[in-house]
Amino acid sequence: MGNGIRTGVLGSNGKVGKAIIEGVEAASDAEFTVGVDKGDSLQDFVDSQTSVVVDFTHPDAVMDNLKFLIDNGIHAVVGTTGFTQERLDTVVEWLGDDPRSGVLIAPNFAIGAVLSMRFAQQAARFFDSVEVVELHHPFKADAPSGTAGRTAQLIAAARAEAGLGASPDATSTGLEGARGADVDGVRVHSIRLAGLVAHQEVLFGTQGETLTIRHDSIDRNSFVPGVLLGVREIGSRPGLTVGLEHLMDL
Ligand SMILES: NC(=O)C1=CN([C@@H]2O[C@H](COP(=O)(O)OP(=O)(O)OC[C@H]3O[C@@H](n4cnc5c(N)ncnc54)[C@H](OP(=O)(O)O)[C@@H]3O)[C@@H](O)[C@H]2O)C=CC1
Numbered sequence: 001m002g003n004g005i006r007t008g009v010l011g012s013n014g015k016v017g018k019a020i021i022e023g024v025e026a027a028s029d030a031e032f033t034v035g036v037d038k039g040d041s042l043q044d045f046v047d048s049q050t051s052v053v054v055d056f057t058h059p060d061a062v063m064d065n066l067k068f069l070i071d072n073g074i075h076a077v078v079g080t081t082g083f084t085q086e087r088l089d090t091v092v093e094w095l096g097d098d099p100r101s102g103v104l105i106a107p108n109f110a111i112g113a114v115l116s117m118r119f120a121q122q123a124a125r126f127f128d129s130v131e132v133v134e135l136h137h138p139f140k141a142d143a144p145s146g147t148a149g150r151t152a153q154l155i156a157a158a159r160a161e162a163g164l165g166a167s168p169d170a171t172s173t174g175l176e177g178a179r180g181a182d183v184d185g186v187r188v189h190s191i192r193l194a195g196l197v198a199h200q201e202v203l204f205g206t207q208g209e210t211l212t213i214r215h216d217s218i219d220r221n222s223f224v225p226g227v228l229l230g231v232r233e234i235g236s237r238p239g240l241t242v243g244l245e246h247l248m249d250l
């Protein structure tokens, strides 16, 4: 057994899971133990003395995975989407008052995406209007993306704190869906297009000017540095951490 952080991957045959395995194998301070995909046994993580498991599976699967990892005192770095407040509360309940595991759940592990969310949060109070457009590959399980949902929540909270009302919008008729989804009062539009990976634009507008904050993941290896940061840090952060920004001193 080597000296690196013993790291396993859930969703190991998936698009992101494969990139994470490559990243862990290339890291000098981490050691890949085992990959588990649909139909495989989670017990493999216990048998291989895995310390941290990275989960990129599916919103329908991730809660059962987390329950197993927490019950077995294994740390978790989770990129899988679908985390409502109710789900986060359940994870906190499972962790208990004296948690043995650290769990990091982040809607986006790309460093630029985390920064763009923070920039959008900072800009929000200066603009009358805001809309979020997220653009992804057509095999994505969910819409809107976890990143877009979180971005909209952060913007909505910043606008409320600044005393801003709703973005101006005189639309009264039209096809259902034409104005996108409403996330805490912020319109979010989801594009699914062959050839894309993961992209997001936040569009702000006010008198005589607009501001667009855009992030592009052009390769799934963009998620690797953030995941490795999580793998390195999560062992010293028992309990639940939501968002990579907490590990980036933002
Ligand atoms: N936070 C972030 O930075 C990012 C998050 N994501 C999120 O990660 C998730 C996965 O994305 P992606 O890799 O593109 O998806 P994929 O469908 O390519 O990969 C998911 C893999 O997980 C497998 N799987 C499904 N259920 C289980 C289970 N119970 N146990 C083990 N493995 C399982 C799937 O198997 P099968 O195909 O047979 O169902 C598949 O091999 C999504 O929720 C996505 O939104 C993606 C990119 C970045």
Ligand SMILES: O=C(O)C1=N[C@H](C(=O)O)C[C@H](O)C1
Pocket: 081, 107, 108, 109, 136, 140, 141, 144, 145, 146, 147, 148, 197, 198, 199
């Ligand atoms: O499914 C994806 O691909 C991605 N999912 C995450 C999300 O829903 O925000 C992160 C990134 O956008 C890629």
